[in-house]
Amino acid sequence: MPRFVASPRTSFHVSPWLLGLLLVTTSGCTLTPERNAADLSGTVPSRWTGTDQPGRPVFERWVDSFADPALSALVQESLAGNYDLKAVAARVDAAREQARIDGAWRWPQLAFAPGYERARVRSAGFGSTEFGAFEALFTLDWELDVWGRIRAFQQAAVQEAAATEADFHAARLSLAARTAQSYFELAEAKLQVEVAERSIQERRTIVELVRGRFARGLTRGLDLRLALTDLANAEAQLAVARNRVQLATRRLEVLLGRYPSGRLTATARLPEPPVSLSAGLPAELLARRPDLIAAFERLRAADFRVESAQKALLPRVALTAAGGTRSAALTELIDPRAAAWNVFMGLIQPLFTGGRLKGEIRLNQALAEEALNRYKSAALNAFREVEQSLAAEEWLRGQEQALREAVEQTEASRRLAVYAYRHGFIEILTLLDSYRSTLNAQSAHLSVKRQLLNNRIELYLALGGGV
Known part of the structure; x- marks a missing residue:
């Protein structure tokens, strides 16, 4: 039987029965507070104020709700090829391994060192x-x-790994949203190019009309100059629209993990926004949004670090053993009778550390308080994002309908203006103004349609929808 003696670091002996009593009476000791996500987030309303539609939300794979196969394919490509997302995935693996490393000290650390020595005396x-x-x-x-x-220290790393995994899911949702929004931005830019090209064709027709009237002495040279100036301005707007296409194309290619060559082909179509969404209950958001889950897990990790720092004030029970054999003959190394060994067990009680241990406790308590307030702030901002997206959708739908009507009215007025100018009823400025109004209304309508789609994506993201 091995002989248990006090470590040289202490001045007292530890009996085995006393150690056993300590193990039984203190193994369940814990200082970590109980946390509840709903209680920490403040007052949670029973329903959203920005919508009158109750019910459970159905938005798993929300990308498919736009009924655009090309969009769904691009989102899946970005989730598979985006390098930023791969970096976050690697961070998850690193956090898991860090938790394994931090927990390794709960187990015996055994080392074996065989060797051979040759000497001359x-x-x-x-x-x-x-x-x-x-x-x-x-x-x-x-x-x-x-x-x-050590268990509390390891558990803090486990909670941190869970938070990092939640960060990965949040990054995945964010990437899908940015890909969809970039796709719609590219679609709108291409439609804006088509609108500008049609406007230029129509204005060239007006230039030829004015030039013919000027040749017949029916109008002044100023009218021709104004028509040519208006055509040049329309061509400048077309150049801006084409530049937006190449910018949007390259941004989308980077999100997909492709080289930004500007050669990505995408359909120039803005789908109609999906029907109104049932947003569910505000309390469900706390358990569904990955960023809130990550913030709560980091709060729990901070709690465990406080517990570990507090328990560092208590005595540590250390077991140290060393042994082995040494012989000139290799065959004698396996003879157990030649082995020499010793075992030491003792207590290490911190007495004076210059305030380091208590400082670590106060430091981790302050970090836990920071994590608590960060979680509360994240929850409040999550509620804000949902509420403002719900409210914005209502206003954007009204704006889209008004601009749709404006497009119809300006197109009708433009046709009337052309007829009136041909017969000399109006001046050239009135005719040109009708063309500018038509172009502006069409451009604004396309822009608000994209904003409505983007807002729906923001709502899916705010509600923690899946992809």
Whole structure:
């Protein structure tokens, strides 16, 4: 039987029965507070104020709700090829391994060091002597986690790994949303190019009309100059629209993990916005949004770090063992009778650390308070994002309908203006103004349609929808 003696770091002996009593009475000791996500988020209303539609939300794979196969394919490509998302995935793996590393000290640390030594000893007047020896040594160090200090430290790393995994899901949702919004931005830019090209064709027709009237002496040279100026301005607007296409194309290609060559082909179509969404209950948001889950997990990690720091004030029970064999003959290393070994067990009680341990407690308590307030702030902002997206959808739908009507009215007025100018009823400025109004109304209508689609994506993202 091994002999248990006090470590040289202490001045008292530890009996085995006392150690067993400590293990039984303190193994369940914990200082970590109980946390509830709903209680920490403040007052949660029973329903959203921005919508009158109750019910459980149905928005898993929300990308498919736009009924655009090309969009769904691009989102899946971005989720598979985006390098930023791959970096976050690697961070998840690193966090999991860090949790495994932090928990390794709960187990014995055993090392084996075999070796061979060859030496020559010279004696005055007697020549020299050479000898060799084989050795097989081992060491064992084990801090018995009586109070759960190491367990709490490991659990903090486990919670941090869970938070990092939630960060990955949040990044995945954000990437899908940015891909969809970039796709709609590209579609709108291409439609704006088509609108500008049609406007230029129509204005060239007007230039030819004015030039013919000027040749027949029916109008002034100023009218022709004004028509040519208006045509040049329309061509400048077309150049701006085409530049927006190449910018949007390259942004989307980077999100997909492709080289930004500007050669991505995408359909120039803005789908009609999906029907009104049932947003569910505000309380459900706390358990569904990945960023809120991550903030709560980091709060729990901070709590465990506080617990670990507090338990660092308690005595540590350490077990140290060393042993092995040494022989000139390799065959004798396996003879157990030649082994020498020793085992030490003792307590290490911090007495004076210059305020380091208590400072670490206060530091981790302050970090836990920071994590708590960050979680509360994240929850409040999550509610704001849902509420403002719900309210914005109502206003954007009204704006889209008004601009749709404006497009119809300006197109009708433009046709009337052309007829009136041909017959000399109006001046050239009135005719040109009707063309500018038509172009502006069409451009604004396309822009608000994209805003409505983007807002729906923001709502899906705010509600924690899946992809």
